[in-house]
Amino acid sequence: MTEAAAIARSSGPLTQARLVVDLQRLGVLPGMTLLVHTSLSRIGWVSGGARTVIDSLLQAVGPDGTIVMPAQSSELSDPSGWCDPPVPESWWETIRATMPPYDPHLTPTRGMGQTAEIFRTWPGVQRSAHPQVSFTALGPLAGDILAHQPMDDPFGSHSPLAAMADVNAQVLMIGTGWDTCTALHLAERLAAPDGPRFQDGTCIMADGERRWISIRLPETQTERFEPFGAKLDGNSLLRHGHIGSAASRLFPLAPAIHMAVEDWSRPEQQSENDQ
Template sequence: MSTTTAPIVRHGRAGLAGQLSELGVEHSGVLLVHASMRAVGAVSGGVGAVVAALRDALGRRGTLVVPAFTPENSDTSPHYLDRVRGLTDRAREAVRASMPPFDAATSPAPSMGRLAEAVRLTEGAVRSGHPQTSFAALGPLARELMARHRPDCHLGEDSPLARLYDLRAQVLLLGTGFGTCTAFHLGEYRVPAPPRRSYRCVVAAGGRRRWWEYEDVALDDGDFADLGAEFARSDDGAAVRTGPVGASTSRLFRLTDAVDFASRRLPSYRGGAPVRPLCRAHG
């Protein structure tokens, strides 16, 4: 008995750009993207074609932004804690000693996915300077958006997220869920008296590698999936547009709407309970 294998459907740049425009990506707009290439499926030209499709949908005057976070150079991040779990003290110190300092020009951001890395590595990309939660951008507003990211402010008023808010940027969850919605973190900064904690990472100062400790808002994305589900139902579902991009189901919404919703609703989600001290993507 013979069996046949269904042919792999390969999506192309033009088709993806058309789907993005149909979903509502604004021509000449500003777009923050979180992406799962696995969810998008097979694409002729690979991840580079997806970046090109996003830029086609935005047009020459549009600006594309992605997270370029680096939890790999922190010893207060979940990434580090997972890496050293079960190791001896000596082995743990060896791991810490091997961590390279953050360099905006060269530090990779592997945990952010293939599309974010492709944007970061594209000629002309600009990256913000935070040693843990940098962003990368392509387009005419890239330099303005990436400037002045204060090193002790992960995702608050002195970060690109606040500049994106000011510009009423859109957010695209390209095959990902609300658990990755960085915009909700700006809402954490905007609740009354948000809890704070210490972070630590490796930086370069005066050409020398050193550990740097700082205090910032205690970031917690543990309830973002539930928060996002409620957000998607708000305004009778008008806040979030959903549609196909490649093989994925993707979501598009205004960053201002997501931040404002999070700042209103997060206090009821957390109810005064202690905030967990770690966030998956941060230090």
């Protein structure tokens, strides 16, 4: 959505005070740990843009709360798997040889939106160590949440997602769809811990040197997210509301993951996935 379209759909500029009220009405409380997904354009025209959205989130949870956002950088992957857009095969070796290594302070997010990218650079924000699918966090629990993210299992039982489930985090979706709900990747891993994997590569710094490394990552099936999300939308766990003009959801991470694991572990679901 263009800025002109955001202006056209807004009755007036959205302020930090208004967004905080909307967050509180949805159920955001001081001290909460929130995993936040945001579509800035769907909120409407915000005075101050993404900075105001972040300030509003921080005000709503207060100094005892923790804000977490996905900070994925998919460009730090093997170019042979790129499809949106692909690059010529003749480029692959040059890309592998020259790709800058992952740096939690410098590597930008990709496809995460303005709010996640600005949050990445926010004073005091920490970032996890995975070069492709990191998380950023700010608040008292940030260090504990981001401490572990295995290179070959970044969404599994020892990931930031699992750490958030352990501290009763809530998932806040502001104008975003179930297809981008990162939290559900944890349910995928718990439902099929020995599921199929694919070969990938990335660039890191190790012992002071740039290195291109091969990694085997779990396959994902995000096409399951929308059907499961439709079920969760009708469950009492989930609260619906609006942040500005954006249809929004708030729900506890751990119970939702438990429901998804049960759903995806059923024999009929597994047989459908094998087709």
